[in-house]
Amino acid sequence: MDDPSSRRNRIRDEVNRLEAGGFIGGPGRTSVTSDLSIDESLVLHAIGWEAVELVCGVSTYSIQGTLWNWGSGEIVSASMAHARALGDAVQKLRSECLGVLGHGVVGVHLEVSVERYLVNAVLVGTAVAPIAGGSPPAVPFVSDLSGRDFALLHQAGWDPVGLAHGASFVYAPRRRAMDTVRQSTQNVELTNYTEALYSAREGAMERMQRRASELGAGGVVGVTVSEGPMEFARHAVRFAAWGTAVRRSGRPAVLPPVELVIDLDDEQRAFDPASLRGSGL
């Protein structure tokens, strides 16, 4: 297991070395590392912003003494470890962003892995700032929106304020042996499982909403949910939700008029409604 803080230091050293050689960032911003595509850089430039630097935040928290397969209700230690790991990683991302004078981070890629004894969160994104300069805000925003989406929202009069996230782990109770036998030939709803899943979902979404409210947001867009069983805990359910909290910026909104277009390219991809659902992180 690679120690994340040493890994982060190693990345930092590497970046410092490159910076010393005049490859990236630094005063005058001669060149920039970013994982934005050319289109995204162009769109950002169109609204008067530019990429500053690739930044990352990593954090690992241990899950204190949890029996994953026996119990009832929420697995509080796991939920807390998840919240802390992600919160900490966001914090580190923010301070790296401030370190390079960024006003915020876009295109954040989230990678959260839950293992039996620890939660590991890795966030990588591109710090951006207005070309005009100006001092960065005390708390830079963090958003998993692409550069393109950021520019579109910016034009429409909305600003991202931060990453809203929440997770919840809940025990899925076992059925009594009698019930299992009785229900084996019937069409029935398994109410105890349904309730466990509900409680995990609602808990996670509620936390996400609360975090968005704390950030002073008017809404959360692009909510992604991640759920599923864990190999080491068959009788527990995991549910995590995250999205970008947004707020009205107060600037006049200029949305380019929507036009109907027909693409005349021969090589048409088969129409798949799911593909319209954004980047699907």
Add this chain to the structure above:
Amino acid sequence: MSDTPSSEGLPKDAGHRLEELRNLFTSDLSVNEFLLIKEAGFHPLGFVMGSSIYHTGIQTRKWAKSQELDKLTEAMYNARELAMTRMEEEAQQLDADGIVGVRLDVNYYEWGSDSAEFIAMGTAVKAENGQSYRNKLGLPFTSDLSGQDFWTLMQTGYLPAGLVMGTCVYHIAHRGLAQTLSSVGQNVELPNFTQALYEARELAMTRMQDEAGRLDAAGIVGVRLEEKSHQWGSHTIEFLSLGTAVVRSGAEVTLPKPTTIISLDH
């Protein structure tokens, strides 16, 4: 905790998240969809969902007989209805006019065989002009249209009325030895397979149309026909047809002429 299925009432944890949604909205819409929905005159209220974990019963099938397995069909219907109804109830709690971008999924967990989770989720929206866009039954409309499709549909003077579905679980007969032998080395249609698949699809589509009829719909757009074997083996197939029933909004519309483009990014 009772084990009897009930369509009324959300599980006990469902309520408080929605109560907190006053000045905040949540949605799984992408930024494009979010802006288009605003453009169409709607505001997202919240991410709503409904879910039900359902145990499907057992039904015996005859090896050489094509037939609908009505007990399984019923299970697939019931479970989806439970999930959809719960989602609609959440939307009603938010005083929504409708739900867009509805997805219906089936998840399998390791807790037990023959059980699956049916889940419905989408984004509840409300019209910004104060008008009610609820459907004929006084319920929020549901639709599996994306934000882009929703905007386009509104331009054509139609409104979504509800997500309609029809399902049929069908057992397709195995071919007997004599039949198999008689077609070895020949180009022939296998009429029993063709007929079974036809009938199953027809049943599913008819049921979907009946649901649309109940909403007085003018038509169904975006129909998808899905075939899944779930965990029943290769000869038992669920045919599921899904689409959005639409009604005329009454407003006179002039369709904008689409611009044709050739994109250069290939």
